[in-house]
Amino acid sequence: MTYAQITGWGKCIPPASISNDEISQIVDTNDEWIASRTGIKSRRVSHVSTADLATAAALDALACAGIEGKDIDLILLATCSPSTMVANTASMVQKNIGAIGAAACDTNAACSGFLYAMQLATAQIRAGMIKRAVVVAAERMTWYVNWAKRDSAVLFGDGAGAVVLEASDEPSGLLASKIGCDTEDRNILHIANCGTDLNKYEPIGPSDLMFEGREIFKRAVKGMSQACDDVLTQANLSLDDIHVLVPHQANLRIIQAIQQKLNIADEKVMVNIDKYGNTSAATIAIALCEAVENGLIKPHANIMSAAFGAGLTWAASYIKWGERVTPINAPSATLPPCDKTGLELIAESVRHCVDQ
Numbered sequence: 001m002t003y004a005q006i007t008g009w010g011k012c013i014p015p016a017s018i019s020n021d022e023i024s025q026i027v028d029t030n031d032e033w034i035a036s037r038t039g040i041k042s043r044r045v046s047h048v049s050t051a052d053l054a055t056a057a058a059l060d061a062l063a064c065a066g067i068e069g070k071d072i073d074l075i076l077l078a079t080c081s082p083s084t085m086v087a088n089t090a091s092m093v094q095k096n097i098g099a100i101g102a103a104a105c106d107t108n109a110a111c112s113g114f115l116y117a118m119q120l121a122t123a124q125i126r127a128g129m130i131k132r133a134v135v136v137a138a139e140r141m142t143w144y145v146n147w148a149k150r151d152s153a154v155l156f157g158d159g160a161g162a163v164v165l166e167a168s169d170e171p172s173g174l175l176a177s178k179i180g181c182d183t184e185d186r187n188i189l190h191i192a193n194c195g196t197d198l199n200k201y202e203p204i205g206p207s208d209l210m211f212e213g214r215e216i217f218k219r220a221v222k223g224m225s226q227a228c229d230d231v232l233t234q235a236n237l238s239l240d241d242i243h244v245l246v247p248h249q250a251n252l253r254i255i256q257a258i259q260q261k262l263n264i265a266d267e268k269v270m271v272n273i274d275k276y277g278n279t280s281a282a283t284i285a286i287a288l289c290e291a292v293e294n295g296l297i298k299p300h301a302n303i304m305s306a307a308f309g310a311g312l313t314w315a316a317s318y319i320k321w322g323e324r325v326t327p328i329n330a331p332s333a334t335l336p337p338c339d340k341t342g343l344e345l346i347a348e349s350v351r352h353c354v355d356q
């Protein structure tokens with residue numbers, strides 16, 4: 001039997017940040033409200049493109065695996081904030097990492113995108129169609145933000161994470177997975193003023209993240225808990241077998257509600273929403289990488305992940321880690337220097353939103 005082992009992991013966190021106190025200078029909010037309702041203290045804003053974020057994360061994942069771009073057969077880029085739609089952004093990543101001739105494709109399942117892409121790439125490796133894949137999730141969610149709206153402006157951030165998957169005889173990697181989409185109310189979470197449904201001859205307003213927070217909150221908790229139960233059944237495991245939970249980072253209270261439903265102890269849950277906010281598809285990829293770096297993921301760990309996003313897409317995964325928890329080569333990818341603060345990077349966008 002062939003498995004798709006995770007042999008490399010990497011992330012790219014852009015340097016400029018915006019703290020809760022700083023965002024309070026833009027919209028009517030405050031650190032107390034944001035931190036207590038969401039767990040977010042700060043978020044990153046990127047000075048480079050989604051493709052650049054994805055490239056840096058992918059290069060570090062390749063270094064970690066001790067292989068090169070030319071060894072890769074497939075690049076799946078999970079994003080809902082692509083640099084370019086046509087050609088797809090994955091093709092730019094393919095070029096940047098030197099994965100000559102590799103298949104390259106964007107997958108958009110919003111916040112569930114990384115787990116969707118993991119299942120798709122794993123299935124190809126396990127079927128023997130390919131040997132090695134890079135699954136990368138990269139987002140510039142701040143590009144979409146309407147800085148005049150406090151309910152959404154405080155939630156999102158930018159970043160990228162990536163893994164390398166390689167065919168292996170060892171039972172590891174994604175061993176059970178369930179992905180789905182509940183389209184009954186797909187309008188409760190969407191981005192307005194974006195896409196070919198618009199009349200291109202009419203002036204188009206700024207993009208706008210539209211969502212019914214409370215409704216999503218309830219569905220996220222119910223959907224992710226149910227999906228985790230299904231995956232445990234599929235893998236023939238009980239909750240006691242799970243060593244680490246790496247959930248989508250949309251709201252600390254959602255994470256805690258899932259944790260309670262699944263009865264998982266605090267020390268088993270990976271949380272970094274305080275530093276980065278919601279980076280959509282990238283949250284789990286970044287959190288997975290940091291969980292290995294900080295020692296939460298140990299050799300042969302059983303890892304449960306769950307996500308929920310626009311669509312409403314949902315996903316849960318059981319990943320068995322391999323033996324190695326240290327990189328073969330240390331991360332060394334760099335971004336061009338950033339000479340602006342987070343607030344300076346978004347200043348023009350803020351002006352447009354406030355003038356609307």
Ligand code: ACO
Binds near residue numbers: 037155310
């Ligand atoms: N600062 C201060 N006050 C605010 C802010 C803010 N940033 N945002 C909203 N408020 C006010 C509202 O106006 C409202 O005031 P009112 O009572 O006078 O009308 C009050 O706070 C409560 O607003 P709610 O929307 O009911 O607050 P809630 O506790 O539900 O928290 C939140 C909102 C954080 C969005 C929560 O519902 C949530 O996390 N939902 C799910 C996550 C989500 O929707 N994320 C979007 C992406 S989706 C995804 O990633 C899966």
